Amino acid sequence: MNETTVGGMKFVLDLSQPLYEQVLAQVRSSIAKGEIALGEKIPSVREMAQGLKINPNTVMRAYQELERDQLTETRRGQGTFITTDSEKVRTIRYRLAEEAVDEFLAKLGSLGFTASEVAAILRSKGGEAR
Amino acid sequence: MMKSGTFNALYRHEFHMEFRRWLSRKGVWMYVGALVVLALAALTIWGGRGDFKPEYMLYATYAFPYLVFGISYRLVKREWSNGTYGWWLTLPFSRSKLMLAKYAASLAQAGLTLLVYFAAIVLLALYNAALHGTTAEGVRSFGAVAAQYLLVVAAIAPFMLSLGLLAGVLVRSRLKGISPLVWISFGVLGNALNWLNIARSADSNGDYEMSLFSSHSALAFWISFPVIWLLAALMLAGSVQICKKFMTL
Amino acid sequence: MKSAIHAANLTKKYGKRMALAGLDVDIPEHAVTAILGPNGAGKSTFMRMLTGLVSPDQGTLSILGQYPSWQLNASISYLPDRARWFESHRVEHAVEWGASLLPGFDKDRAWELVRALGLDAEMDVRGMSKGQEARLMLAICLARDVPLLVLDEPFSGIDMISREKIVAALIDSFSERRQTVLICTHEIAETESLFDYAVFMKDGRNAMSGHVEELRASRGSVQDIYRQLYS
Known part of the structure; x- marks a missing residue:
């Protein structure tokens, strides 16, 4: 690997x-x-x-x-x-982002967190987003 | 691809392999040169003596049937000792063609070897004659006897070549058990020149001692020609069958 | 999936030993298939049957829709197990041999392969290392444009550089041609990324087979599966 x-x-x-x-x-x-x-x-x-x-x-x-x-x-x-179409690249960036978020939400969901708890975590981490 | 064209290629591969192998050996030319020098020296020193006949050089041919067997036997054996039998047996040719190519190549090698040998001793005999003086009669009789020996070896060769191929595939087959028969034939029939000599001397007296034939044994010999060659063909066919169905791989 | 090779109930006995004990397998066309398993699993015996070196005692075997025969060998490029090359050759003689005797042999391609594999025309087979000899034999096999390529242990006992060169030559060959390739090897770590299909043999039978990418999704790497099956 x-x-x-x-x-x-x-x-x-x-x-x-x-x-x-x-x-x-x-x-x-x-x-x-x-x-x-x-x-x-x-x-x-x-x-x-x-x-x-x-x-x-x-x-x-x-x-x-x-x-x-x-x-x-x-x-x-x-x-x-x-492709020379930057729109396509934008689309893929956002799609990858959505996939990452879906994965994140699924993981937290399996750990038992509710939607509001997840939102709270995100808010607190928001300032640390790189 | 023409059938004849690729058989040719197969034959050439078999023929050249041994030759290339032989010629690439470092000492070959020195060895040959040394032999020639020795022979010339020996003739110079002893050739003039009364009891020396150049025909004595022909005694080496008693071993030739064995040698000829060795040529074809080795051609088959090498495929295993060199690890190339996998390539050989998976070539897109029938077993008959594969064996025939080996047969043809070993026949050519044997023929070439015989020719070189006989040419060499004829030259040596002429050298001897020039050096020590001999009658034209002496040279003619030498030529006649040499031709006899050449003829006998050449007649036996196809048989010994077949036997060699047969032995080669037999030892790698499930029929290994019959190989003693082959080795016995090898021993007995390889001694052909000796048998002829014995037959001749038993049959007559006072004849020229180097001649291989008396009047009776000569006839017997000529009759056996087709028999020998028929047996050779049968053995070749047998080798093909063994190669097709009985190999242990 | 179209089969290039179909084997049903192949059996072969050597004395008391069952080399193949009812092998059933279908090898897909135009894909790279690995035949895997420990020594004695029957891999080489199966490969030898493909070129007619060995005949099955029982069962059916069809290759490209035909029975094995010397005629069919015109369409099969086979690298024998534990093969050596002809001692008295130089590389140029080997290429000549291939060109004059092997159907589908492309001389230009052969020379390209010889170069890519780090050999040259004047080299004597007698003086070659095992790795160099392996590369030469592979070059001769890959130079043939035939439907089926069968490589029995092409990596066995050779140095790493030779193995890498061989892998690169194989990738090139797969890129250029649609060929059915059958490889038998123990060097799984280095070669599993080349396989499309894998057949795991055990005691002369097909223990498991499948498309490698599917197997990866369900069971893990080929190496993992190998360990699961044989330890």
């Missing part, structure tokens, strides 16, 4: 979880973080597979999903590029 950087994006892969999901999530995260700029070219399936030392089919699945999300576009003969 070592960290690898491929095409400017950081990856940490856990072999006990499906790899395709992790690759997808981590590319989305890189885009959202701006580790990779709008319109920038990302590594080809083969380059990504080589960099991560995983099966190209796995990378291909992730890339296809990214294309469906319209986060990337493939230009024939040139490669795969991040």
Whole structure:
């Protein structure tokens, strides 16, 4: 589970979880973080597979999903590029944020906290938000 | 891909492997050179003596049937001792073709070896003749006897080659139990030249001692030709069957 | 999932030992499948059956829709278990051998692979390390454009650098071609990220098999599953 950087994006892969999901999530995260700029070219399936030392089919699945999300576009003969549409990136940032919040709420819910208790915690932590 | 074209490739691979292996050995040329020098020296010193006949150089051929067996046996054995049998047996060729290629290659190697040997002793005999003087009759009779020996070895060779291939696959098969039979044949039939010699000397007296044939044994020998070759073909077919169905892998 | 290889009730006995005891397995087409298991599980015996080196005592085996035969070997690129290369060759002779005898052999690709794997034409097989020889043999196998690639222990007993080079060559090959690949290996940690499908063999049978990503979701890494099954 070592960290690898491929095409400017950081990856940490856990072999006990499906790899395709992790690759997808981590590319989305890189885009959202701006580790990779709008319109920038990302590594080809083969380059990504080589960099991560995983099966190209796995990378291909992730890339296809990214294309469906319209986060990337493939230009024939040139490669795969991040979208130039900043709106798409904004959308993904907010989606990742929502996913994180959903996870947080689910966790606190399983610990037995009520909605108002959660709100109170958030308020007190609000000033410490980095 | 033409069928004949790729059989050719298979044959070439088998043939060149041994040759390349042999030629790449460091000492080969020095060894050969030393032999030549020794032979020339020996002839120079002793060649002129009255009781020396160049035909004596032919005695080495008594071992040739065994050698020929060794050539084909080794070609099969190597696949196992070198760890390459997996490649050999999974090539997209029938077992017949694979065995035939080994047969052809070992035949060619044996033929080449015989030719080189006989050419060498003819040259040595001529050297001897030039150095110590001999009659034209002497040279002719040498040539005739040498031809006899060459003929006998060449006639036996196909059989010994088949036997070698058979032995090679047999020892790696479930039929290992019959190998003693093969080794016995090897011992008995490899001694062919000796048998001929015995037959000849039993049959006549006062004949030229180096000749392998008397009038009777010569006839018997010619008759046995087709028998020998038929047996060789049968053994080859047998090897193919063993290779197909009885290998322990 | 279309099967490239279908085996039903494959049985093989050597004397008293059952190498295969009714193996049932379907190997998916165009995917990288790992055959895993401890020594004696029957992995090599199964692989040898694919190229006709060994015949089953019982059961059916179909490969690319046909029975195993020497004719079918024209479509299978096989790296034998514990194989060595021909001693008297140099790398250039090995490429020649492949080009003249192996169907689907692409000479240019072979030279690319030879280079990528850190070998060159003049090298003598006799002087090679085990790792170099393994890389040469893999190059010859990968240079063939055939539907099925069968690698029996390609990583066995070789140094880390050679293993890494081989993994990289395999990834390249998978990127470029749609091929059904069958790999048998003990080096799971380094190679599990390459597998699409896995078959875990035990005592000559299929103990478990499945798509690796699905297995990861339900049971953990291939290494974890291996430990669960065999310890």
